[in-house]
Amino acid sequence: xxxxxxxxxxxxxxxxxxxxxxxxxxxxxxxxxxxxxxxxxxxxxxxxxxxxxxxxxxxxxxxxxxxxxxxxxxxxxxxxxxxxxxxxxxxxxxxxxxxxxxxxxxxxxxxxxxxxxxxxxxxxxxxxxxxxxxxxxxxxxxxxxxxxxxxxxxxxxxxxxxxxxxxxxxxxxxxxxxxxxxxxxxxxxx
Amino acid sequence: xxxxxxxxxxxxxxxxxxxxxxxxxxxxxxxxxxxxxxxxxxxxxxxxxxxxxxxxxxxxxxxxxxxxxxxxxxxxxxxxxxxxxxxxxxxxxxxxxxxxxxxxxxxxxxxxxxxxxxxxxxxxxxxxxxxxxxxxxxxxxxxxxxxxxxxxxxxxxxxxxxxxxxxxxxxxxxxxxxxxxxxxxxxxxx
DNA sequence: GACTCGAGTGTACGACTGTACACATCGGTA
DNA sequence: TACCGATGTGTACAGTCGTACACTCGAGTC
Numbered sequence: 001x002x003x004x005x006x007x008x009x010x011x012x013x014x015x016x017x018x019x020x021x022x023x024x025x026x027x028x029x030x031x032x033x034x035x036x037x038x039x040x041x042x043x044x045x046x047x048x049x050x051x052x053x054x055x056x057x058x059x060x061x062x063x064x065x066x067x068x069x070x071x072x073x074x075x076x077x078x079x080x081x082x083x084x085x086x087x088x089x090x091x092x093x094x095x096x097x098x099x100x101x102x103x104x105x106x107x108x109x110x111x112x113x114x115x116x117x118x119x120x121x122x123x124x125x126x127x128x129x130x131x132x133x134x135x136x137x138x139x140x141x142x143x144x145x146x147x148x149x150x151x152x153x154x155x156x157x158x159x160x161x162x163x164x165x166x167x168x169x170x171x172x173x174x175x176x177x178x179x180x181x182x183x184x185x186x187x188x189x190x
Numbered sequence: 191x192x193x194x195x196x197x198x199x200x201x202x203x204x205x206x207x208x209x210x211x212x213x214x215x216x217x218x219x220x221x222x223x224x225x226x227x228x229x230x231x232x233x234x235x236x237x238x239x240x241x242x243x244x245x246x247x248x249x250x251x252x253x254x255x256x257x258x259x260x261x262x263x264x265x266x267x268x269x270x271x272x273x274x275x276x277x278x279x280x281x282x283x284x285x286x287x288x289x290x291x292x293x294x295x296x297x298x299x300x301x302x303x304x305x306x307x308x309x310x311x312x313x314x315x316x317x318x319x320x321x322x323x324x325x326x327x328x329x330x331x332x333x334x335x336x337x338x339x340x341x342x343x344x345x346x347x348x349x350x351x352x353x354x355x356x357x358x359x360x361x362x363x364x365x366x367x368x369x370x371x372x373x374x375x376x377x378x379x380x
Numbered sequence: 381g382a383c384t385c386g387a388g389t390g391t392a393c394g395a396c397t398g399t400a401c402a403c404a405t406c407g408g409t410a
Numbered sequence: 411t412a413c414c415g416a417t418g419t420g421t422a423c424a425g426t427c428g429t430a431c432a433c434t435c436g437a438g439t440c
Contacts, residue, residue: 038228054419118312159353244389
């Protein structure tokens with residue numbers, strides 16, 4: 001502020017910042033993971049993203065739009081990972097393996113993701129507008145599972161994934177990999 | 191305020207109110223179910239419970255204590271229902287039946303309970319002090335299941351209950367009862 | 381009646397919130 | 411060069427928050 005710091009490209013349009021909106025959304029997810037939706041505010045996100053407070057109202061119509069965009073991105077990211085993981089499976093055995101991997105480590109590989117998932121679910125449980133995001137998410141994972149299993153089995157696996165993931169998020173004593181393998185086998189009958 | 195309204199028992203100690211603390215805790219859960227932990231404030235709870243704002247700081251050291259007590263009560267209530275439901279089962283078939291009932295309708299019988307569960311999980315996912323509550327909850331339900339099933343199966347059923355309950359909370363297309371029955375049978379091998 | 385004591389309450393304070401909007405600033409055009 | 415329109419920002423406002431604390435008031439004792 002007091003001194004113009006040495007900008008490598010002063011003429012390259014320091015003022016316009018096309019990626020800023022995207023960056024704010026990404027940072028917003030970090031903030032949510034850190035302090036929860038309850039603690040997330042324009043000011044906190046602005047500070048974390050290193051943008052002025054005015055940028056918040058400039059890029060988003062309000063807090064709700066920001067949260068919606070952030071969780072939409074999160075949902076898409078997780079669904080992508082899920083689909084990609086399932087897509088690599090060639091046969092039924094590999095598909096079972098993929099499901100185990102998803103539960104045990106692959107898709108939700110950080111406490112951050114688990115926390116964000118809960119935040120989203122909590123929002124969606126109360127506010128129908130956020131349910132679009134969870135519905136899309138569920139539909140995609142269901143479809144990915146149905147490429148390998150019949151619809152009923154897919155639904156059960158989906159529920160199992162959900163449940164075991166929650167146990168992980170809540171830090172229930174870690175379930176060994178063999179328990180997951182066993183559960184998947186019982187459900188798929190493999 | 192302006193006029194002393196006709197109190198049926200003016201001499202019965204209108205001033206002292208021993209049940210007030212309990213009442214605040216109950217009302218607090220209603221408020222949380224209504225507007226979420228994020229929207230819950232001393233003022234809102236006080237208004238809903240029809241007590242002056244000062245009562246909040248008088249009875250609770252702070253917001254955190256209030257939330258903790260409220261969710262402790264909620265967890266106990268749900269666990270009680272769960273245990274009672276499982277306790278009635280005489281044999282393995284009845285136990286399977288009870289699990290199905292818990293998932294399909296019994297324990298979480300209102301959207302309110304589903305919403306509160308998510309709020310609690312979200313808190314617990316971030317704040318370890320709330321994990322005491324979820325841990326106690328999980329331990330009790332696990333123990334109740336282990337009276338009828340081996341530990342591994344109990345853990346799987348627990349996860350299944352969790353997962354299918356979430357699907358219900360998020361208003362995923364309702365799973366028919368027969369799907370639940372089928373899933374329980376596959377896991378228990380009944 | 382006078383007095384004491386603790387239960388309970390109204391109010392005020394500083395911190396923080398979302399949001400609006402007047403203003404600064406810069407790339408492009410003539 | 412002078413100007414304009416769009417992009418972006420600092421600041422102010424009205425409201426809500428948690429919390430502290432001086433106070434009221436009623437029940438019990440003499």
